[in-house]
Amino acid sequence: MHPVLKLVVQRIALGLLLLLAVSLVIFLGVEALPGDTAQALLGQEATPVALANMRERLGLNEPALTRYFGWLGGVLTGDLGKALTNDADIATSIRMRLGNTLFLAGSAAVIAVPLAIILGLIAARYVGRWPDKLISAVTLTTISLPEFVAAYFVIYLLTHAFPIFQPVAMVFPGMGFWAKLHAVALPVIVLVIVVLAHMMRMTRATILSVMQSAYIETAELKGLSPITVIWRHAFPNAIAPIVAVVMLNMAYLVVGVVVVEVVFSYNALGQYLVDHVTKRDLPVVQAVGLIFATVYIGLNMLADIIGILANPRLRHPK
Amino acid sequence: MRIPFSALVGMALTGMFLFTAIFAHWLAPYPIDAVAGGVWESPSATYWLGTDTIGRDILSRLIYGAQITIFVALAASILSFSLGAFLGFLAAINSGWIDQLLSRGVDLVMAIPSLIVALVLLSVLPLNLTVLILVIGVLDSTRVFRLSRAVAVDIAVMDYVEGARLRGEGGAWVIFREILPNALSPLVAEFGLRFIFAILFISTLSFLGLGIQPPLTDWGGMVKENKDGLIYGKSAALLPAGAIAALAISVNLVADWILTRTSSLKGGRGG
Numbered sequence: 292m293h294p295v296l297k298l299v300v301q302r303i304a305l306g307l308l309l310l311l312a313v314s315l316v317i318f319l320g321v322e323a324l325p326g327d328t329a330q331a332l333l334g335q336e337a338t339p340v341a342l343a344n345m346r347e348r349l350g351l352n353e354p355a356l357t358r359y360f361g362w363l364g365g366v367l368t369g370d371l372g373k374a375l376t377n378d379a380d381i382a383t384s385i386r387m388r389l390g391n392t393l394f395l396a397g398s399a400a401v402i403a404v405p406l407a408i409i410l411g412l413i414a415a416r417y418v419g420r421w422p423d424k425l426i427s428a429v430t431l432t433t434i435s436l437p438e439f440v441a442a443y444f445v446i447y448l449l450t451h452a453f454p455i456f457q458p459v460a461m462v463f464p465g466m467g468f469w470a471k472l473h474a475v476a477l478p479v480i481v482l483v484i485v486v487l488a489h490m491m492r493m494t495r496a497t498i499l500s501v502m503q504s505a506y507i508e509t510a511e512l513k514g515l516s517p518i519t520v521i522w523r524h525a526f527p528n529a530i531a532p533i534v535a536v537v538m539l540n541m542a543y544l545v546v547g548v549v550v551v552e553v554v555f556s557y558n559a560l561g562q563y564l565v566d567h568v569t570k571r572d573l574p575v576v577q578a579v580g581l582i583f584a585t586v587y588i589g590l591n592m593l594a595d596i597i598g599i600l601a602n603p604r605l606r607h608p609k
Numbered sequence: 610m611r612i613p614f615s616a617l618v619g620m621a622l623t624g625m626f627l628f629t630a631i632f633a634h635w636l637a638p639y640p641i642d643a644v645a646g647g648v649w650e651s652p653s654a655t656y657w658l659g660t661d662t663i664g665r666d667i668l669s670r671l672i673y674g675a676q677i678t679i680f681v682a683l684a685a686s687i688l689s690f691s692l693g694a695f696l697g698f699l700a701a702i703n704s705g706w707i708d709q710l711l712s713r714g715v716d717l718v719m720a721i722p723s724l725i726v727a728l729v730l731l732s733v734l735p736l737n738l739t740v741l742i743l744v745i746g747v748l749d750s751t752r753v754f755r756l757s758r759a760v761a762v763d764i765a766v767m768d769y770v771e772g773a774r775l776r777g778e779g780g781a782w783v784i785f786r787e788i789l790p791n792a793l794s795p796l797v798a799e800f801g802l803r804f805i806f807a808i809l810f811i812s813t814l815s816f817l818g819l820g821i822q823p824p825l826t827d828w829g830g831m832v833k834e835n836k837d838g839l840i841y842g843k844s845a846a847l848l849p850a851g852a853i854a855a856l857a858i859s860v861n862l863v864a865d866w867i868l869t870r871t872s873s874l875k876g877g878r879g880g
Contacts, residue, residue, distance in 0.1 A: 313720055432854075435805060
């Protein structure tokens with residue numbers, strides 16, 4: 292087998308193994324904690340009889356491992372069970388909201404990725420001078436802000452100080468693409484601010500480490516302009532690590548989206564998750580948690596695979 | 610030794626926040642839950658920063674909020690630190706199955722975003738201060754574990770550690786007397802970053818309604834209480850939001866300075 296293919300297959304196998312372990316943690320880890328679903332539903336003052344009846348009804352008396360495999364089998368066939376609080380089918384509820392979440396995260400990614408790379412290149416070009424210092428100072432500030440804090444500053448600025456947008460992001464089926472885009476403008480701006488800093492700082496660091504190489508020195512000594520050196524010589528060599536950085540930050544976006552959706556009352560997966568944590572609706576929390584974990588693990592895996600594929604030393608074995 | 614201006618500002622602000630947190634009871638003009646004035650009053654001589662959504666003095670609540678936010682974040686970061694560093698050192702000096710077990714366990718926890726793990730756990734656990742500190746501290750200890758293991762692996766091969774081992778010292782002596790003093794400087798800067806992470810984490814959880822529960826309050830919870838005012842142009846929610854930002858940035862300035870001084874090891878905020 293080609294060595295690159297072998298590495299990629301190994302990485303995918305590792306990812307799947309990790310996913311299985313994560314599903315085990317999400318299901319059995321919760322089992323190990325004090326209190327169970329019956330307790331959560333009935334509250335702390337429930338009588339032992341009521342608790343026993345509820346456990347019987349929910350099938351909690353079966354051994355944990357039996358229930359785990361039942362649950363896992365359901366997940367694999369697309370049956371996520373029913374929500375405890377309103378008996379709604381979880382898979383249907385998720386399907387409705389997943390698209391909204393992906394639309395929000397996708398729009399943010401489309402803006403943030405090119406912007407972060409351009410800013411990173413500028414900062415690397417003027418390293419130690421004012422454009423670099425300015426970009427670094429601003430990103431160091433936004434990196435220390437939690438998503439919801441950044442969100443409320445943006446809301447205040449763009450709906451009150453300069454009233455351009457609506458403070459609530461409402462999307463509903465049948466809405467046109469552009470209307471939808473206008474509705475999610477604010478949450479997208481917030482998400483861009485949140486991931487931009489991480490992505491830009493990593494891009495800058497990657498370019499700067501490539502700039503230490505001998506071939507860059509040669510290019511400089513040839514008399515090429517700094518922009519040409521970065522664009523023609525440093526950037527192609529930095530693409531693999533930068534793509535990995537971008538993927539890692541997409542994974543970060545997946546988490547940022549949870550908080551931002553709550554801020555803007557945006558009807559999507561993150562909002563759904565937080566709502567049901569408050570209601571202590573364990574089956575929903577486990578299902579949505581597993582989806583977020585899967586996306587996160589998948590993106591991390593993709594980052595590694597792109598890294599493997601982009602490495603010329605692995606592509607051309609001796 | 611010349612301390613850069615930014616680090617001085619950071620230290621002064623961090624000190625001010627700590628002072629406010631410790632002496633909250635003497636500093637706050639009104640009790641934490643007293644409905645003192647009308648709803649959404651503007652800043653005045655009686656209510657320096659105005660009143661909130663049900664007429665409580667915002668300044669007093671900010672001061673009490675500082676106490677809870679800083680207490681929970683500090684307790685969680687001390688827990689994550691002691692746990693992470695101890696297990697990290699343990700893994701470094703026992704490079705057999707203990708190391709494998711701990712490292713793979715940490716890999717597993719870090720494969721899921723912390724916020725998601727916390728949400729899954731908090732859907733079962735009761736919401737109180739102890740649980741919150743434990744959840745944040747244990748989740749965050751994974752990052753400390755990785756750093757301290759990496760640092761300690763380099764130290765564990767030094768001659769003086771070998772010497773102590775040959776002298777017949779036990780594992781505890783090697784960890785606390787040989788490795789800890791030598792690993793301390795990179796870990797100190799990391800402590801600042803972990804503290805910031807804990808502040809952001811507890812604020813986010815409280816903002817989502819899954820952190821500090823009333824009648825206690827912290828800054829994240831205050832943003833949640835007052836966020837609806839923003840739609841009517843009442844900017845009360847921006848004050849606790851600004852406080853979180855100011856505290857995080859000032860600790861960051863200090864940690865950044867220590868980091869550049871002590872080593873080139875960079876820790877991230879992480880997801």
